[in-house]
Amino acid sequence: AQSVTQPDIHITVSxxxxxxxxxxxxxxxxxxxxxxxxxxxxxLQLLLKYFSGDTLVQxxxxxxxxxxxxxxxxxxxxxxxxxxxxxxxxxxxxxxxxNEKLTFGTGTRLTIIP
Amino acid sequence: GxxxxxxxxxxxxxxxxxxxxxxxxxxxxxxxxFWYRQFPKKSLMLxxxxxxxxxxxxxxxxxxxxxxINHASLTLSTLTVTSxxxxxxxxxxCSATAGYNEQFFGxxxxxxVL
Numbered sequence: 001a002q003s004v005t006q007p008d009i010h011i012t013v014s015x016x017x018x019x020x021x022x023x024x025x026x027x028x029x030x031x032x033x034x035x036x037x038x039x040x041x042x043x044l045q046l047l048l049k050y051f052s053g054d055t056l057v058q059x060x061x062x063x064x065x066x067x068x069x070x071x072x073x074x075x076x077x078x079x080x081x082x083x084x085x086x087x088x089x090x091x092x093x094x095x096x097x098x099n100e101k102l103t104f105g106t107g108t109r110l111t112i113i114p
Numbered sequence: 115g116x117x118x119x120x121x122x123x124x125x126x127x128x129x130x131x132x133x134x135x136x137x138x139x140x141x142x143x144x145x146x147x148f149w150y151r152q153f154p155k156k157s158l159m160l161x162x163x164x165x166x167x168x169x170x171x172x173x174x175x176x177x178x179x180x181x182x183i184n185h186a187s188l189t190l191s192t193l194t195v196t197s198x199x200x201x202x203x204x205x206x207x208c209s210a211t212a213g214y215n216e217q218f219f220g221x222x223x224x225x226x227v228l
Contacts, residue, residue, distance in 0.1 A: 036219075043120075043207055043221035044158075090157065094217075101148065102209075102217060106157045 002027045004093050006105035013081050014113050021076040021108050023091035033074040034092040034102065035065055044090065050074060061085070086112045116142045118210050120220035127198055128228055135193045135223045137208030143188035144210035148217065149181075152205040164191050198227040 003026045013019050025031055032051050036044040048059025055067040065076045074091060088109050094102040117140040127133050137147055146165050150158040164170040164185035172178050180202075182194040191210075195202050203226050209217040 034216075041205075041222070041224065044209075044219040046216070046219075049216065101160050101163060103160075104157045109155075 002031075002093050002103045004091050004103055004105035006089075006091055006108050008108045009106070010109045010111065012111040012113060015083055016080050019076075019078045019081045019085070019110070021089050021091075021110070023074045023076065023105060024072050025074060025091070025093045026072065027093050029095070032094045033065075033067060034094070035059065035063070035074070035076045036090045036092060036104075037061075038088045038090065038107075040087075047076070047089075081110075081112055083112045083114070086110055116140075116210075116212075116218040118144075118208065118218045118220040120206075120208055120223050122223060123221065124224045124226075126226045126228065129199055130197055132194055132196045133198055133225060135195075135206055135208075135225070137191045137193070137210065137220055139189045139210040139218070142210075142212050142218075144191075144212060145188065146211050147185055147191040148209045148211075149183060149191075149193050150207045150209070152207060152222075154205075158207060161193075195225065198225070200227045203227045 005024045034049045035047040038044050047063045048057050050057050050067045058064050063078050088107045090107045091105040092102045119138045121136045149161045152158045161176045162170045162172045162183050164183050166185050166188050170183040185191040207222045209219045211217045
């Protein structure tokens with residue numbers, strides 16, 4: 001069975017500081033991995049995705065993530081956070097086709113302090 | 115990018131009544147739509163997968179008779195919460211895919227049952 005673990009429930013970072021959100025997955029085959037961001041009361045916005053190829057993927061809003069198969073990880077990073085990055089972040093794993101279900105992690109809430 | 119809408123964005127209903135939530139893919143034909151439920155400060159839990167023209171596939175523990183899903187066309191899926199009770203209050207999010215590598219999420223519907 002597929003699963004996603006986000007070990008950090010809540011992270012607080014100073015504005016301008018770097019950020020890394022952790023994600024570990026379990027999947028029986030080649031995983032498709034995603035990071036989504038959700039603002040309060042809103043739907044999910046895709047930040048980036050990994051399907052194959054270069055293990056360092058670039059996303060929107062200056063985010064990037066690195067796929068490490070040996071560690072079953074797909075950590076999200078940003079070199080310098082902005083106050084507008086405060087939100088809930090979800091890592092998800094799915095199959096090779098879009099019509100296969102996604103399994104989400106429990107999310108990490110990011111708070112930005114001035 | 116592909117756009118998915120949900121209607122209504124918020125709904126308040128009395129206990130015992132039924133509520134219908136619509137999910138539409140605005141600029142593509144969705145072969146598959148997914149319905150998720152999100153409790154406060156929790157992750158998204160997949161409720162069911164619906165393919166156009168066929169019966170929905172429900173996840174374990176989701177009551178089929180309570181959460182009726184219809185995917186009558188390639189651009190519309192509906193979730194009807196029948197005989198709603200306060201414990202059904204939640205944030206419901208749909209996603210849609212054309213079968214490629216990505217699901218596109220709607221903005222969500224906040225259901226409050228009094």
